Amino acid sequence: MNNTPAIILVHPQMGENIGAAARAMxxxxxxxxxxxxxxxxxxNQRAVDMSSGALDVMPPVQVYDTLAEALTGCTxxxxxxxxxxxxxxxxxxxxxxxxxxxxxxxxxxxFGPERTGLDNDDLALCHEMITVPTNPDFSxxxxxxxxxxxxxxxxxxxxxxxxxxxxxxxxHEKLEEMFTRLEAELEAGHFFxxxxxxxxxxxxxxxxxxxxEFSAQEVSTFQGMISALIxxxxxxxx
Amino acid sequence: MNNTPAIILVHPQMGENIGAAARAMxxxxxxxxxxxxxxxxxxNQRAVDMSSGALDVMPPVQVYDTLAEALTGCTxxxxxxxxxxxxxxxxxxxxxxxxxxxxxxxxxxxFGPERTGLDNDDLALCHEMITVPTNPDFSxxxxxxxxxxxxxxxxxxxxxxxxxxxxxxxxHEKLEEMFTRLEAELEAGHFFxxxxxxxxxxxxxxxxxxxxEFSAQEVSTFQGMISALIxxxxxxxx
Numbered sequence: 001m002n003n004t005p006a007i008i009l010v011h012p013q014m015g016e017n018i019g020a021a022a023r024a025m026x027x028x029x030x031x032x033x034x035x036x037x038x039x040x041x042x043x044n045q046r047a048v049d050m051s052s053g054a055l056d057v058m059p060p061v062q063v064y065d066t067l068a069e070a071l072t073g074c075t076x077x078x079x080x081x082x083x084x085x086x087x088x089x090x091x092x093x094x095x096x097x098x099x100x101x102x103x104x105x106x107x108x109x110x111f112g113p114e115r116t117g118l119d120n121d122d123l124a125l126c127h128e129m130i131t132v133p134t135n136p137d138f139s140x141x142x143x144x145x146x147x148x149x150x151x152x153x154x155x156x157x158x159x160x161x162x163x164x165x166x167x168x169x170x171x172h173e174k175l176e177e178m179f180t181r182l183e184a185e186l187e188a189g190h191f192f193x194x195x196x197x198x199x200x201x202x203x204x205x206x207x208x209x210x211x212x213e214f215s216a217q218e219v220s221t222f223q224g225m226i227s228a229l230i231x232x233x234x235x236x237x238x
Numbered sequence: 239m240n241n242t243p244a245i246i247l248v249h250p251q252m253g254e255n256i257g258a259a260a261r262a263m264x265x266x267x268x269x270x271x272x273x274x275x276x277x278x279x280x281x282n283q284r285a286v287d288m289s290s291g292a293l294d295v296m297p298p299v300q301v302y303d304t305l306a307e308a309l310t311g312c313t314x315x316x317x318x319x320x321x322x323x324x325x326x327x328x329x330x331x332x333x334x335x336x337x338x339x340x341x342x343x344x345x346x347x348x349f350g351p352e353r354t355g356l357d358n359d360d361l362a363l364c365h366e367m368i369t370v371p372t373n374p375d376f377s378x379x380x381x382x383x384x385x386x387x388x389x390x391x392x393x394x395x396x397x398x399x400x401x402x403x404x405x406x407x408x409x410h411e412k413l414e415e416m417f418t419r420l421e422a423e424l425e426a427g428h429f430f431x432x433x434x435x436x437x438x439x440x441x442x443x444x445x446x447x448x449x450x451e452f453s454a455q456e457v458s459t460f461q462g463m464i465s466a467l468i469x470x471x472x473x474x475x476x
Contacts, residue, residue: 024383026376054376095394132390133397138264138292145262145386152370152387156333159371 003106005154006032007147008070010122011113013039019050020144021111022061026054027148028155034062034070039113050144067110067122071172076104076213079126080111080146081118088207090128097130098153103164106171109150114143124203125172127210168215178219178226179206185230241344243392244270245385246308248360249351251277257288258382259349260299264292265386266393272300272308272346288382305348305360309410314342314451317364318349318384319356326445328366335368336391341402344409347388352381362441363410365448406453416457416464417444423468 007025012018012035022033035042042063048055055061064070071077078097079089092100101107110126112118123129132141132149141149183202192198214222245263250256250273260271273280280301286293293299302308309315316335317327330338339345348364350356361367370379370387379387421440430436452460 020380020383023376023380027372027379029373052378052380057376093394133394134265135267135393138261138295140290141265142258142261142290145258145383148383148386149390152390155373156331156371 004030004032005101005107005109006034006074007151008034008036008067008108008110009038009143009147010036010067010070010110010118011039012111012143013114014143015040015044015046016050017114017143017147018044018061019047019052019055020142021147022047022051022054022058024144024148024151026051026058028151029158030151030154031058032062033058034064034108036064036067036070038063067125068172068176071108071125071176074106074108074172075167075169076101076107077126077172078107078109078128078130079118079123080109080130080132080150081123087120087123087129087203089123089126090211091131092128094130094132094149094153095157097128098150098157099161100128101154102158102161103167104169105166108172109147111143111146120203121199124206127213167213168217170214170216170219174216174219175210175214178223179209181223182226185226189230242268242270243339244272244312244344244346245389246272246274246305246346246348247276247381247385248274248305248308248348248356249277250349250381251352252381253278253282253284254288255352255381255385256282257285257290257293258380259385260285260289260292260296262382262386262389264289264296266389267396268389268392269296270300271296272302274302274305274308276301277351305363306410306414309346309363309414312344312346312410313405313407314339314345315364315410316345316347316366316368317356317361318347318368318370318388319361325358325361325367325441327361327364328449329369330366332368332370332387332391333395335366336388336395337399338366339392340396340399341405342407343404347385349381349384358441359437362444365451405451406455408452408454408457412454412457413448413452416461417447419461420464423464427468 007021007030009018009021018038025031025033038044042061110118134141186192192201245259245268247256247259256276263269263271276282280299348356350360372379424430430439
């Protein structure tokens with residue numbers, strides 16, 4: 001069964017933007033708001049004031065320490081990012097994301113902090129990057145307004161296209177477990193020649209493998225492949 | 239030649255919403271912001287603060303006493319209104335409005351005051367009413383956010399479809415002149431049997447004739463028809 005998407009705000013700074021996001025979500029039928037380490041903690045009175053009652057009627061907002069934890073249960077993750085990064089991620093428009101999200105069991109839309117946007121480590125956890133074409137001379141969109149555009153497009157396209165047969169995709173935590181183990185084993189095998197190269201190489205591996213969109217079964221297969229590959233070295237340990 | 243649409247805020251109350259509207263306009267390439275009798279006058283420091291510099295770079299905001307005056311030069315007018323009124327106006331979605339606006343020489347999107355929305359007299363000046371499908375349990379959208387959705391849809395569809403060959407439509411002030419004269423002549427002919435019925439009947443006449451979408455030439459023809467019809471009575475006056 002498909003679920004409505006989660007909206008995840010990473011390190012949001014202004015309570016007003018969290019409140020505006022909640023209001024926009026309720027306007028367009030979304031109810032799962034997750035925060036990663038909000039600057040001013042949680043709950044936040046400015047957020048409540050700005051939400052026009054949305055925070056009172058929606059299920060409690062969930063708060064996490066990291067984006068990886070906040071993605072629990074999500075099977076497909078869209079990042080919103082104004083800047084193009086060097087990561088080799090597929091890029092889509094807001095509308096394309098809204099439509100493709102309808103075929104995922106549990107999608108998430110991730111928004112970075114107001115000033116800086118998502119950093120490369122957080123972007124590496126996402127499958128696709130959304131860009132919104134804007135006036136190049138005045139392109140900065142407020143966080144609350146960015147959430148509004150996502151929720152608006154989602155609702156309009158859900159009305160038009162309906163939910164699709166969901167694709168089989170592993171939930172985020174299964175992938176996370178796989179990548180964590182893979183990185184540890186690669187480390188043990190001296191794959192990351194220099195410590196300084198490790199973050200970039202790890203991100204590139206995630207990006208590359210996430211494009212394969214593994215099902216839960218395929219994650220198990222890949223875990224088995226890792227076990228087989230390290231078998232000789234670790235026979236004593238396993 | 240097509241122009242980009244004007245955004246017209248009727249009796250806006252909060253400077254913050256005017257500023258957010260200006261920012262959204264600049265984000266999506268619109269520059270013609272008109273205000274009708276803003277509650278706190280103009281200029282407004284809260285609007286400037288909220289506009290993130292948009293009000294500094296866009297052409298000066300124009301301020302008018304009435305919507306009729308603010309519509310000067312506009313050849314097609316969209317009203318945004320959450321509530322369905324008894325007026326017999328065509329209703330369209332935001333996206334349909336964004337697409338159809340591309341074939342008008344000079345379109346306008348009109349937004350009512352925060353709490354009450356547009357009144358029936360102002361709605362009567364518009365050709366079509368836009369509705370945004372929302373969650374019926376939580377449908378109230380903030381004014382600044384409503385402007386954002388309009389500007390966003392306009393920009394995305396301008397990118398996708400481009401401007402169309404413009405339709406020949408009379409500018410608002412020509413229609414206004416025609417209606418004002420028509421109402422005066424109908425009054426003189428005792429058409430509005432009771433004074434209490436006049437506002438509703440006058441709105442219904444506007445609504446009915448606006449659906450014809452007269453060109454400037456057709457307005458002249460209609461003016462000639464009025465002259466011919468009143469000819470016998472007013473020969474002495476004209």
